[in-house]
Amino acid sequence: MAKPLTRADGPQSVPALLHRNASEFANAPAYREKEYGIWQSWTWSQTRDEVEALALGFLELGLDEGDFVAVIGRNRPYLYWAMIAAEMAGAVPVPLYQDANAEEMAYVMGHCGARIAVVGDQEQVDKIIEVQAQLPDFERMIYLDPRGLRKYDHSKLDQYSAVQELGRANREKHIAELEARQAKLNYDSTGVMLYTSGTTGKPKGVVLSNRNVIETAKSSSEFDNLKRTDEILAYLPMAWVGDFIFSVGQALWTGFCTNCPESAETMHVDLREIGPTYYFAPPRVFETQLTSVMIRMEDASRFKKWLFDKFMAHARKVGPAILDGKKVSAWDRAKYALGELMIYGPLKNTLGFSRVRVGYTAGEAIGPEIFDFYRSLGINLKQLYGQTEATVFITAQPDGEVRSDTVGVTCPGVELKIADNGEVFYRSPGVFVEYYKNPESTADTKDAEGWVATGDAGFIEEGSGHLRIIDRAKDVGQMADGRLFAPKYVENKLKFFPNVLEAVVFGNKRSECTAFINIDLTAVGNWAERNNIGYASYQELARHPQVMDTIQSHVEEVNRSVAEDEMLSGCQVHRFVVLHKELDADDGELTRTRKVRRKIIEEKYADIITALYDGSKQVSTETEVTYEDGRKGSIKATLEIRDAAVQPTSHQMAAE
């Protein structure tokens, strides 16, 4: 463990933490990446040398204090170093989503006025070249992978290693300046600027100070007792605040090792090889993994399937209790130990979770069955609630108090309050400095006393003190008859079915609720294969009558469950369609973190929504789609509209 540090004497910036690690844990591994089939590693002292060389190179290229450096690409140690190097040189690192299209990149880079961009490969270089005419401040690009770039005009383009060489060659010239710039960094200087994905409107640049980053890293590391020997796998987008805090903040604070996969496709193999002890994934990842386990078990021999079912039933019964350290009979413990030997252990190994000590999921609600599945295997999966503006952590579940329906208690140093309309407010050392060049939004979000509006509606559970989130505050509305409308609540229940990938519920200011459904091609496709149902495309599978029947039964089951909650019983889905295309971030329907953009969907599919409410049996529609390379096309389809059975509610009964 790092020695305890206080504000007065501790490192006050991210680069200062790196220097501390380079002298204190010089030869411990800091970053690893699999390349050419082998895990290449860098120790803390090597990392410092690499980062310093790059920072000196930045100086030689003319980077000034207060400049912005855009960082774009998949998770690679070099790009993490680029962020630290930028701060060393007194600049502000701005990581961008690597799958963002050229216009999105142009907006963000133009907004912050980035002068230098450090990018992964040709794909990113091409995107920036496409929009560089719109970027007056932009000067140079530094790339990692030279592949395909040989013939490009190199007057504004440098290879990463060449910039480092440049830095090393000019060390004498710039080292004093570099050290002077680092000495000026303190708790109040900017550590990083992250753009929010923006469910509404343009992305906003969230400025996080070193105080935000370091205080958060410190308290969250202590909360979960993170150690220097921990290992994480960095695979989530670098532009997302969580990845910055895990792979830079906490990694530098505790000194654990950050591992980068070889490529996005090899993620699962790399996960198994590394066996991380600290792991984070959005619910979607856990869901996909569970689906693939279940699909593979369907193909297993009957004996194996029987064994799996039998032991999994036992695990569901006692697994979570054992994990929480509650009292479990010796016989059940023995049976669980046998299961561990035969099923749970090998399964965890296959999934790459053998060594997970602390696992988190956040971003969205996770299905109770999915959550319980992992916990029953003995994986300490917990939930946390946070956002970019809070430097991630607002609430988290402590060991032993883990449930699928809450997001935990307040993290150390965080205060919570619930407004009259149900909106959750917080105040903490992690609260962001401001939205860059946007004082109005800053004032709207953060009040003078430092309270920040989360935009989520929720309540604190009596007794346990756990926070429960219902929905986005602005999405919570009223139905025509005054009943509460909380679309996310219903959508989450729908999405807990493996067959449903995405759901959008409508009903604000209307008399009844309706829904759009996206099927999950993996799960439904597998079902189709098993039942000899042929299909040529997503569209064809989505409108298959048996698929429609299955989805209808899911909707009706959700209606039954929604009806049980008196407050929300008005949100039962009366009619639905299964959409002919997957909702996609490239079409602007989802954010890059895959959150539904309601307004855009409502406008784009207005014809289908009209049909949902005018009683028609089907609707013909044409939809524009954007391909990954930016080309546009369109899909025509005729969609069937189905009615779903709803449960009578107390409100209706009272009215009758």
Next chain:
Amino acid sequence: MERDSVKDQADSYVTDDGRTIGPTVMEMKNITLRFGGVEAIKDISFDIREGEIRAIIGPNGAGKSSMLNVISGFYVPQEGEVWYKGAQRPPMKPYQVAQQGIARTFQNIALFEGMSVLDNVMTGRLTQMKSGLLAQSLWKGKAEREEVENREIAEKVIDFLEIQAIRKTPVARLPYGLKKRVELARALAAEPTILLLDEPMAGMNVEEKEDMSRFILDVNDEFGTTIALIEHDMGVVMDLSDRVVVMDYGRKIGDGSPHDVRNNQEVIDAYLGVAHD
């Protein structure tokens, strides 16, 4: 027989896209290949220049694959000479040709189905291995060092062709498009001077063709590998190649830039049927 023009004899050649390609690295002179009474190739001459992408096109049965087999040493022509790197090549076994730096892929994938992708790619290095049987079976000294070096080259190729995720997968379990890519990987692992591709995109969908085209261009660009390829997809040929040889019934009926070939009336009549605009 056509004779080399002045332009062809120069040390470098500028293509239609403004690319400069190098001097002749391989030359086929008056090749005739017979199977019994059938003349598969009739008195054909053409050259391959360093660093270019040379396409051989023609209708079915035109003798394209036979031509490729002559280059790779699998067939020995009855008449004519093969010149490689400025010297006439005596009749050789295919493995000797491979050792000289000519690697190929096959029209019908010829991989070791039961072996992993990595092992298949490693077989591409076999012609470069110099340690003896004993050293290799004991895996000591030179054999071990060689294995490490060869593995590194194989891994770089795997990285280049983006097949890391299937490194350990047995080839039999892969879809067709990926098998084609693994074949390319094996040929590339031999670090060839000339890469022969026999219908690299046959049976692929548009997306797979685009990927494969990208890889072929990248190989040519990144390693400077000279590429001779047979392909049926006209669009692909026109986009990829610097120069095209057109064959029909074993004869050469056209030779030149894609633009020239496209406008050659004899080629249009024999192969394309109608003029492309």
